[in-house]
Amino acid sequence: MPDLIVRTSPLDPRAAILVEGLIAEYDGRYGANSRPGGARSELMRYPAEAFAPPLGEFILLRRGDETIAGGAFMSHDDETVELKRIWTREDMRRQGLARRIVAALEDSAAALGYVRAYLTTGFRQPEATNLYRSLGYRPLFDMSVEPELYRSLPFEKSIGARAGATPTTPIHPPAASFAEASARVAAIKAEQETRIALRLAALRSDAA
Numbered sequence: 001m002p003d004l005i006v007r008t009s010p011l012d013p014r015a016a017i018l019v020e021g022l023i024a025e026y027d028g029r030y031g032a033n034s035r036p037g038g039a040r041s042e043l044m045r046y047p048a049e050a051f052a053p054p055l056g057e058f059i060l061l062r063r064g065d066e067t068i069a070g071g072a073f074m075s076h077d078d079e080t081v082e083l084k085r086i087w088t089r090e091d092m093r094r095q096g097l098a099r100r101i102v103a104a105l106e107d108s109a110a111a112l113g114y115v116r117a118y119l120t121t122g123f124r125q126p127e128a129t130n131l132y133r134s135l136g137y138r139p140l141f142d143m144s145v146e147p148e149l150y151r152s153l154p155f156e157k158s159i160g161a162r163a164g165a166t167p168t169t170p171i172h173p174p175a176a177s178f179a180e181a182s183a184r185v186a187a188i189k190a191e192q193e194t195r196i197a198l199r200l201a202a203l204r205s206d207a208a
Contacts, residue, residue: 003068004103009084010072011048014060018087025087029124043085045189050074050196055059055203056081059110061097069097073105075199076118076192081109083119086128102135110160116167117157119147119192123147141172149174151181152188 028041051058056074061069069088073081083105088097108118121128137155158165175181
């Protein structure tokens, strides 16, 4: 039976393995006390509707009756989506599944009219950094600096109508310390959360 991409919601029971897998991996790499509430609080930061068209999407890769990979995106503005929740089941890695998920998310975002994909990965996930670079994502951080001085490593890529174009977002300078980097990341996430909440509110208003 061929693998099947399912467009669904983070509330789908079939997505539980993805959510729990990400929580275990993030808490394992960074420590359950590395942020208030651990990785679970971060994964529950946004409502499920943030990952539904036209502002987002949530997909699972199913092999028979099993979820083996998945991912999502949500909208920052009319041009940019942020890829999130990229996950492959541990025993299914090194089969190109994450590449398939990222490609599917880029295609879906482009179909909705978005032209820029943005994502971040953690400073203790070098395999993710290598994956995104191999997929054409441009680092928005100084790769010659210790990644701890960024904590969260941002990338971008032109997609859809701008596919192949070189993005021009300035490279972010490193922080002076890990504590300062953590504070910067918290501020960025808070600003993004506010922006996404406003977009969801506008969508609800338009639908009313």
